[in-house]
Amino acid sequence: MTTPPLATAILVLGPPLVFKTYETEFSEKFNFLKPWKTPLPLHQFIATHSCNVRAIFCSAVSPVTAEIIQSLPELRFVLASSIGVNHIDLRECKRRGIVVANAGSTFSEDVADMAVGLLIDVVKRISAGNRLVKARVWPRQRDYPLTYKLGGKRVGIVGLGNIGLHIATRLRAMGCIISYTSRTMKPHVTFPFYPTIHQLVANSDILVISCALTEQTHHMIDREVMLVLGKEGVIVNIARGAIINEKELVECLVKGEIGGAGLDVFENEPHFPEELFKLDNVVLTPHHGAVTEEACRNLYDHICKNLDAFLSNKPLGVFGSQEFNGI
């Protein structure tokens, strides 16, 4: 086994879970720099290796800032282990002609499953029932409130990309009535399209957030939107925390101004809004929609193909990865 020359070093930031899971396999194929394995602060580590780094492989929670990018003169490629790339300074990448690619559709279905699971859980109080049974509250307190049926509910999907489409397919099979908003109307989709979030929420009992976090979508779901959704309305978010104004969401949930929420993502991960911990109508999971065994294997293959292509000067993003050449 020959180690690739130092000049093709790939800086790993995070590290992504897939990297930890497949570290041995990855390390046999590529020359990775692993800052978390040295005592050096990150900026010093980067300064030491600055002339060797031609690519970055980063997790969803490792910022790739303008400062980092500017300190790496040979950087040509940033590859995210996530679908969202809001943690990468896309403006600076565009200015420098650095290609940015994401995880493509490697775990779209896994995340869609999570959205559906969270929704059913909130609406049918599964985690709440589980807690009551295991805490021996049941059967002492048998008159638990009635739950709700999914069929017939109007579900507004915010962002109908790969994940949004998988969510729509799943919920349609449960009898939900689907509509969506998105930057543009999708040409081959028959679900009703609303051009704005305000029109969508006015026609929805449930909102499922599955769009990218951008300047345009930051805090798009605010108190005004939530009040229209109303006291029985439910929000599910499997995209990025900051698409919702979390402070206002907490307020609406605590006051009972919306009916419930299923959240896999948060505005300041890994911090969770503690005011929600006591609410049985709120289900919180630690951003693990994508972390299935199968997705991890798919992602490993996807990352290897993209890094191979980059190192052999072949086109990138042809393996299901989206390329982001600016915003």
Place this chain on the structure above:
Amino acid sequence: MTTPPLATAILVLGPPLVFKTYETEFSEKFNFLKPWKTPLPLHQFIATHSCNVRAIFCSAVSPVTAEIIQSLPELRFVLASSIGVNHIDLRECKRRGIVVANAGSTFSEDVADMAVGLLIDVVKRISAGNRLVKARVWPRQRDYPLTYKLGGKRVGIVGLGNIGLHIATRLRAMGCIISYTSRTMKPHVTFPFYPTIHQLVANSDILVISCALTEQTHHMIDREVMLVLGKEGVIVNIARGAIINEKELVECLVKGEIGGAGLDVFENEPHFPEELFKLDNVVLTPHHGAVTEEACRNLYDHICKNLDAFLSNKPLGVFGSQEFNGI
């Protein structure tokens, strides 16, 4: 408002949740006898009213025994608020020519939603994640085990009635590979059929139980079946607890001989197997798959139509109710 004559009294046993929810509306329409509102023991209450009772309306957990039936000479009709009628002595009803009817399909979709919700919850550890976040274990313990993808999993459905079909439709939309066993092969169903549970489990990663509890299905899911399902196998039960040998299920789960379980029903309700309370791969809900607002309203309408038909000597079971004229 005229109260119907005493001779058409309907004995309510339980009472069913739908009765409690719509008691006022029900009581305006029919002449119900409510034993739980008197200090008399049930058998004395029944003895007092024995000549007036022409129908029984019972919950899923109120046994309608041979003894009760024999003490009611005018009994002609037993109407269950549940789909399962295993709590009614069907032999004695048949002998006496008493018609037995159930809740029909009034909440089949609700129960199917519950099955899907429990399955996603177990496979993607939603209740477990929710517990860890709310107990502040996260983010201290960030390396939670990988979960699994639903797509591609082979799901064996045990009993492809109304509920089973709704479950199949939902899981097919999630990319699961469906097959089933049932008393007979369904003529218009394209999913592969296995004539025995042993053949089904040998070809399944997940078992979903949605059949009736009968003498034939009692303890059908035993240790032998579970060992074939294997260490990563998952069982979901939304039908009746005693279809599974619960003692053996607990043993298999505690020893890690199967991968997880989502259970809405138990062998000795309202008692739950406490050995499972500490297992994060087991989700327990208190038999509330059917108790949605919408199902409750549907069931109210269904019960009224059936009681109206019975009291006017019209055919029963024409409103989606199944009739059981023996086993």
